[in-house]
Amino acid sequence: MCCWFLSEGLVVITDYVLLTPIAYTLAAKYNITNEALIGALCIPVGMGNIIGSNFAGRLSDRMLISWRKYRGGVWVPEDRLRATISGGLIFAPCSIIASGIITQYMESNTVNMIINFVCLFFNGIGVSVLFNPSNAYLVDILHSRSAEVTAANMACRNLVVALSVGFIIPSLNTFGIAATFTIAAVIAWIGFGFTVAVIRYGDRMRAFVDLGFSTLEDN
Known part of the structure; x- marks a missing residue:
């Protein structure tokens, strides 16, 4: 369980690495000094969060249903986590690497x-997914x-951040x-590695310490 809590915290670091210093990265890159406009730079991430949240919920339900059907009716809760692969493996880490390269090395033009805003948008999607x-x-x-x-999940995630x-x-x-952005991406990949471990070995982890886990009859 601790392994799983740590996973989310490490991936969400990409959000904070993008947004916390945005006045010194994107705003400085594109000569934006107005406080309202600097705040508006966070909108692409927020839009990605909104769209990703709607998409991810449906995707995870479909993933769980399809894998349950594939297993002949056997419910394995970790199958739901297969919906996180695109977000944790691709969208969140790759978008922040691209944003870092664009911000530091590419010309300051429209x-x-x-393209940088698109990277922020996909980072928001990735974290929500x-x-x-x-x-x-x-x-x-x-x-x-x-x-x-x-509550424990949120507390652990926020502690990591x-x-x-x-x-x-x-x-x-x-x-x-x-x-710095690449380091954050590597940390996110490490965090997603914990998710992969839960997908693969979650049943054994739950069997190791019984916290009153739900069973097939409950679902």
Whole structure:
């Protein structure tokens, strides 16, 4: 369970690495000094979160139903997590790497700025595609303690972010934008590796310590 909580926290770091120093990265790159416009730079990520949330919920339900049918009616809650692969493996980490390269090395023009906004948009999608199936998975496996496990998940995720956010600006000053964003992507891949471990070995993890997990009869 701790392995799973850590996974979300490590992937969401990409969001904070993009947004926390945005006044010193994107705004500085494109000579944006107005505070309202600097705040508006966060909109692409928010739009990605909204669209990704709607898409991810339906995708995870379909993934669970299709795999249950494939298994002959056997319910395996980890099948829901297969819907997170595109977000955790591709969208979130790859978009932040692309944004770092564009921000540090490419010319400051309208076309590159739009491409950068697209990167932020896909990062928002990627994080949401990971979050929604993950939160539903926790409820799936612990129906009787869904509020507790959801709260524990959020607390662990926010703790990881809180411990990490203070290193963002120093890292930018020391290593540069592209390198810092790439480091965040690597951390996200490591975090998604925990998700892959849960998909593959989740049944054994749940059997190791019984917290009152839901069973096939409950679902």
